[in-house]
Amino acid sequence: MRRSLRGSLVTLAVSALLLSACGGSSDSDSASGDEAVKPGEKVELNFWSWAPEMDKTVEAWNDTHPDIHVTVNKQDGGDTAVTKLLTAIKAGSGAPDLMQAEYQALPTLVGSGALADIKDDIGDDVQGHFAEGVWSAVTLGTDAVYAVPQDSAPLMFFYRADVFEKYDIDVPTTWDEYAAAAKKIHDEDSKQFLGTFSSNDAGLFAGLTQQAGASWWGIDGDAWSVAIDSDASKKVASFWGGLVEDGVIDNTPMYTPAWNSALNKGTQVGWVSAVWAPGVLAGNAGDTAGKWKVAPLPQWNAGENVTGAWGGSSTAVTSQSKHKAAAAQFAAWLNTSAEGVKALATVSNVYPADQQNSAAALTESPEFFENQDDFYDVAASVAGTVNSFTYGPNTNVAYSAFNDAFGKAAQSKKASSFTEALATMQSQTVEDLKSNGFTVK
């Protein structure tokens, strides 16, 4: 007994030491193929997801597919799931078969060999279900397909309709009008703000620059380019910096107890957010149900109709999965079949990226917005207008640089320090790419 225990512990230790040495090669073995399934045997798939009620959404699949059973393993959120997956990939075991992955994490995951290419395992018709911009996010511009798009998150403008009515303000259609509305509201009541600039939410800021035409990374032949401090981003940074400097919007982070209470008490009366906002508002500002409305995001040039995205995720098959074909089949079902898309929309309350079946699935406005019948019409009108945007292999580095640089800028309340923060992000991101050996242009 003791001998065998010692033996296995030694093996464990040795393999732990050797893992790092063969970390690079493990990807290629696992890509070689699936473990054979004997006839009559049930395939068990494990799915990491953080979408609400995903286990109930998946039940529809399990009921109709007796030979492939999917178990949902609830995760805390996008970033923690990515960290866990990368750790499991490095360790050589422990990864799930399927994983909900945010679009901005895909380059990092693909670069770490964490995801399988499922191009040959999904039907040719899958691509037709998605808008071009969304599809390019899961192929990363290559011939491979690393995931099936799950939900998209176009940016929109959420506002307290009752407050706008009270102060007789028109819903802003341009950012100039937004600035004017913010000033008017703050002038009327010095405790009220139309929004806040949050240094904790790089994803939102990236989406706002995306609307203005920025794409923070780019692929140029065999090299990456980084354009975080492009003119488009600078325009966005100095716009928000100006609002913070004038004191007409707040400068404290979102998703804090203070922010929740401000939404609920009605001192935050607007939110630039994505289509998933109703869920957050219902959870944090329950007292204001029925008072909010949604409008397309204000534009930089009157008459335009473009937006960015904040979040959105895909369903990917990991490189450690022993049943990649079955997993890919499930990913395609979840995100393109009429049944799967309907369950996603109505049970898990996400906004499906699919364009063929989602209209039928999204007929009623979210409960929190029952005062607005055309909620999903507004969403559908902007969903196709998301500007294209390329995420880089070190999005996580850029995002954590954003936290620190824009934290300081927001605190200083100077528009000039907002554009300086962009320059800091740019140089830290480029430096990180170079030190990892990437070719950077």
Added chain:
Amino acid sequence: MTSITSEPNSGTVRRVPDQTPPRRRSRVPKAPYAFVLPAVFLFVFSIAIPILYTAYLSLRTVKVEGLGLGPGARTEVWAGLENYAGTLTDRDFLSSVLRVLGYGLVVIPVMLGLALLFALLLDSVRVRARRFSRLVIFMPYAVPAVISSLLWGFLYLPAVSPFTYAADQVGVTLPQPMAPGLVLFGIANIAVWGGVGFNMIVLYTALRSIPTELYEAARIDGCSEVQIAWRIKVPIVIPSLIMTSVFGMITTLQVFAEPTVLRPLTNNISTSWSPLMMIYRDAFTRNDIYSASATSVVLAVATFVLSFGFLRLVQNRAFAQENR
């Protein structure tokens, strides 16, 4: 793989002299080795191997080919001391070290001073409700740091803080504990709140072990209670104070939970506020375990040098007291 072994082969395998020849009675007793075995296993697998593996990782790095997409694009290579050079020249790291040293200069004296004061008060003859007070002072230590940071975080946020609300009612403006210049004190306050009780118990236990004859003799000589405290009790508990200072220094260098929990609530705590936060960011946000390992080794060495240096510095005094 194992299924390949068929019936006839297993016979041959059995013939291989795998077992050692009949055992001789050994004169060396085996029982003691068996007793220490669990401890050795635990030490080797949960301490020694992780440390060695961290040291190994700190000498490695990942190199990327081309765009870094597709399998095999990233390979792990030797980095030599590159990661260490990176850590030691990183301005974020240096400023986090300085920040934490400043934090320690606030936390340790205040925490130990309060702990000593409470211990002396509890030990004095006139105190009432001793057990209750001891329990109340100790209680915050039982609250996990994450929970206490959340609690204090709520109190620090002006929009939800009852203190700010109460102060507004009477027209007073309170300072903001999470403002740029004060955030260090805000975090120090949480650490002091949580740490005083533990240190108080350590010092109090030391005080209780002092023979009471000493006090009687002092009183006969005309000492007041304050003089007894200052001239007898404090010098005698100095070894305990030294020990608690070393613990304090170690926990200070490793401060993590409090600033990590408060960070999302404010603009004024960066992701590299303390060295451990920076290690966490590098390892788990930036997915660079190699430089995180190097920083960990540097931090461990610094902790070791600081605590042993401090012990060396005060050794004479400590021993002088113990020999009395």
